[in-house]
Amino acid sequence: MKYKLNLFFGIVFLLGSCANNKSDDFICAPEPMPKYDYRASIIGEMTPQLDSVLRIEKRREIFKPCRIYAFDAAFYSASNELLSKERILLMATGKRWEHNPEKQDEILVKYEFDKESIDNINLYQLNKSAISNEWWQTVSTGIRENVEEIWMHPFRSNQYNFTEVAPFPQIKFPLSVGKKWTDNDIKLQEGWGDWSHMKIRSTFEIQSKETIQTTYGELENCWKVKAVSNFDLGRSEVTYWFHEKFGFVKLNYVNYGDQKLHIELAEIKDN
Template identity: 30%
Template sequence: MLPLIPYALALPLLWATGPTAPDSLIIFNASRTYHYQAIFISPAGDTLSRERITMQPSGQPWVGQPKRQTACTIQYRYNPGDSLTFAARPNPQNQPGRQPQAYEWRKSTVTGVIENPQEIWMHPIRSNQYAYTEVAPFPQVRPADLHPGGSWQANRLFIMGGWGAFKGSVRPFYQVKAPATRRYGNQNLAGCWLIESVGQHSRLGNSYLDFYFHPRYGFTEMHYRFYDGTQISLVLEGLPTGNK
């Protein structure tokens, strides 16, 4: 049996390879900074928030799984109005039978990522109003299957009671479509693979993640559609700079 990590069992496949040396990382190289424009859309189609979210790789082991994952800092730039907007909405992490809790707002978190020849993977951006991403497939690519028609099934994710209404399990499936040229800032980027994925939750139904992946720049866009109609999109504002 796999060991449990706090609040959710959401481990990638356990490949035989060990941790990747920091100086060999390309996508999650510590010299890079990724800026995403994040949009949250309600089931009614209303845009409830827009903000910049920054992902800064460290190149150092992540404390949650130091032999497998390196650490990234996620920085949020929400504004005071966001807390008022979401105060009027039920927190999906409320636990049945307990007093409803307000959203917990964080300016930054540290999470884990994987980059090796067999797998590129990251914990989703999931703090604040983005907790929904826990029930969708996690961003993941298997380079060996990165061709039109390629597909894979990831390990089942077990979500524990600390996630409230999200408690249950998710079976993630991935399907590779054709590559495309996408534009980020003032630059066109060819060779962005579209990958469509679905997570089948044991109680809540299906949630979807369609994302673009580039072998040099990683997860350039992530477009979520959740079981209740909520949508979240994260798109790079521009290509990161760095010595890789």
């Protein structure tokens, strides 16, 4: 199948919001970039009016509005059986994400799955109480890009829902080999089946800076990060490579059921 990235924008999609389960029509129509993201310096409500809010200079360089990234994704069982192979498209809309507008921009994620394979792939889902035969095709979710960090919700729909209990892709500036940090902010709410109300604790370490090969081509000076998460049902890990121009260009997951997911950059389209 030939994927034509320029069809992703300029065409109206039926958008399924992963947060509120409603459908909206959406096209790429960027708004002026805010000057700041906001982060509370104490635990409390996120609002720019509070004295306790820190202003962080905003960036839109990797998640450039209307730029489309295409990724190839291969999902494997614990016995290394290939369960699915598909393309995932990601586009930043140039708007704030409505569910966290103080801190996050919106991205659209489009999954090019084979509908005839859904029933078979669902047999391998770890979260049995969250299995659905109606998979999302296009979803809206959030990312953060500023002078302190780059952070994104993972590809977490359909057969990839286990990435919600794995470390979220992220980078903390400044970058250096050996740098470590933790992320204990993920606590799942109602609606995540077996995982509802569980808290995920993740650790990260930048291991090296190296040249890697992707479907997109050879990429130099990629920061290799090893991340591990633990929650009530087990441990998941992801090794990912971050490129300072293109972002998270390769991600290799091993979830707590020993299933594997390999994602790598395949194509870029700027409009």
